[in-house]
Ligand SMILES: Nc1ncnc2c1ncn2[C@@H]1O[C@H](COP(=O)(O)OP(=O)(O)OP(=O)(O)O)[C@@H](O)[C@H]1O
């Protein structure tokens with residue numbers, strides 16, 4: 407099976423704090439991969455790096471064979487993440503929530519002078 411996430415000596419520092427300490431692992435396509443550790447072990451930080459929301463400090467991290475440092479847009483386009491906590495508004499119906507999210511990205515693209523193609 408192809409490797410979909412590959413980390414090698416992956417490290418993340420927040421100033422003096424070493425949040426992720428040189429971890430290495432591979433996740434195969436279709437594999438159910440458990441990522442366990444005590445509070446503060448660096449799990450969320452690692453997921454954020456996989457999502458390309460947080461830059462790694464050092465080491466190698468590839469998602470779908472692409473380096474997170476060079477292909478964040480391509481990775482974000484095909485990666486789906488279901489967070490532990492959702493941020494849905496309990497007073498909004500699902501369709502309204504979807505439309506308000508779309509409106510936000512539409513507004514952002516318009517402000518950047520981009521068209522609606524590729525939404
Ligand atoms: N944005 C940040 N700035 C500074 N330190 C951070 C930041 N995010 C996380 N940390 C620190 O990095 C370390 C790892 O945090 P992280 O949230 O990744 O751990 P975790 O394994 O997800 O913990 P938990 O099981 O509590 O969710 C912790 O010491 C945390 O306080």
Ligand SMILES: [Mg+2]
Nearest residue numbers: 446449450451
């Ligand atoms: Mg966490």
